[in-house]
Amino acid sequence: MVSRIVVALGGNAILTKDPSAAAQKKALEVTAEQLMPLIKDNDRQMVVTHGNGPQVGNLLLQQLGSDSEKNPAMPLDTVGAMTQGEIGFWTVQAFTRAMANNGLERYPVISAVTQTLVDENDPAFKNASKPIGPFYTEEQLPEIKNQFPDWELMEDAGRGYRRVVPSPRPLEIIEAKAFGPILESGSLLIASGGGGILVIKDGNGYKGVEAVIDKDFSAAKLAEMVGADELLILTSGGDVYLNYGKEDQVHLETVKVSEMRKYVDEERFAKGSMGPKVEAAVSFVERTGKVATITSLDNVENFVKSGSGTRIVP
Numbered sequence: 440m441v442s443r444i445v446v447a448l449g450g451n452a453i454l455t456k457d458p459s460a461a462a463q464k465k466a467l468e469v470t471a472e473q474l475m476p477l478i479k480d481n482d483r484q485m486v487v488t489h490g491n492g493p494q495v496g497n498l499l500l501q502q503l504g505s506d507s508e509k510n511p512a513m514p515l516d517t518v519g520a521m522t523q524g525e526i527g528f529w530t531v532q533a534f535t536r537a538m539a540n541n542g543l544e545r546y547p548v549i550s551a552v553t554q555t556l557v558d559e560n561d562p563a564f565k566n567a568s569k570p571i572g573p574f575y576t577e578e579q580l581p582e583i584k585n586q587f588p589d590w591e592l593m594e595d596a597g598r599g600y601r602r603v604v605p606s607p608r609p610l611e612i613i614e615a616k617a618f619g620p621i622l623e624s625g626s627l628l629i630a631s632g633g634g635g636i637l638v639i640k641d642g643n644g645y646k647g648v649e650a651v652i653d654k655d656f657s658a659a660k661l662a663e664m665v666g667a668d669e670l671l672i673l674t675s676g677g678d679v680y681l682n683y684g685k686e687d688q689v690h691l692e693t694v695k696v697s698e699m700r701k702y703v704d705e706e707r708f709a710k711g712s713m714g715p716k717v718e719a720a721v722s723f724v725e726r727t728g729k730v731a732t733i734t735s736l737d738n739v740e741n742f743v744k745s746g747s748g749t750r751i752v753p
């Protein structure tokens with residue numbers, strides 16, 4: 440029987456240390472090979488989604504560098520769309536190559552530029568929380584604040600300071616309703632990259648808004664909307680721990696969703712990193728009765744063989 444999986448790629452799947460296009464393409468080639476065990480038996484339809492935090496911030500900075508009347512800087516929603524195209528293009532090429540290497544040529548790979556509907560009254564618009572772009576040291580802060588006085592900056596999980604922008608919750612991936620036939624045709628689909636381009640309702644249509652969606656929340660919404668049997672969130676670290684980094688940390692393997700919801704409500708997971716992933720995974724399991732797994736890219740083969748990872752079950 441063929442099942443359907445949505446895979447959310449963490450930052451390290453695309454960007455390691457070197458932010459050049461060549462290095463990001465190379466990282467994605469490695470990632471695509473690591474994901475082949477998921478589809479090599481032709482028993483899964485797969486949608487891949489990914490983040491864009493570093494790329495969208497970097498591209499915004501490049502906009503500022505060339506802002507002029509004849510060559511104006513693009514707004515954040517448009518820059519988000521540009522990163523979907525950029526990373527989508529690299530990802531299509533990486534998976535096409537990996538599939539050919541693994542004898543799976545019959546799957547064409549498609550990358551969709553997708554919009555994510557949010558509520559214009561979402562309170563998150565008043566509270567910048569999503570880190571984007573490069574990291575700055577504490578010593579660089581005065582210069583950065585001077586250069587970009589309207590930026591909000593925040594410490595990001597002990598790794599340095601970053602610009603933060605609002606990050607409302609996704610209500611709907613607008614194009615997802617059309618994905619069923621694409622997946623049934625055997626195509627591998629890349630969608631909702633960077634959480635999707637944020638839009639709000641505008642009369643009979645939609646208009647873009649300036650914010651960045653957390654890709655783990657949009658992955659959960661996408662998985663729900665395409666009727667996925669599994670949601671797989673791949674992170675740079677790996678499985679989820681309680682009391683992470685402390686002497687008494689506990690490795691979470693198979694956990695009932697009610698227990699995980701309790702931990703989420705007690706704020707047992709770090710806000711900027713593991714917290715949103717667990718919350719997104721829990722919401723997918725609660726809304727669908729299906730299974731969500733959080734683990735590392737390096738563990739994909741074991742996940743396929745034995746379901747290894749932090750599994751949140753109904």
Ligand SMILES: Nc1ncnc2c1ncn2[C@@H]1O[C@H](COP(=O)(O)OP(=O)(O)O)[C@@H](O)[C@H]1O
Nearest residue numbers: 449450451674675676678679680683709712713
């Ligand atoms: N409770 C936890 N269990 C496991 N990892 C955690 C936990 N809390 C924080 N982390 C950190 O979160 C990281 C994953 O988040 P992040 O790097 O933001 O994600 P992404 O891989 O999507 O870019 C892990 O590498 C780990 O360092």
Ligand SMILES: NC(=O)OP(=O)(O)O
Nearest residue numbers: 490491492633653654
């Ligand atoms: N949009 C988004 O969540 O990107 P990152 O995962 O790269 O932060």
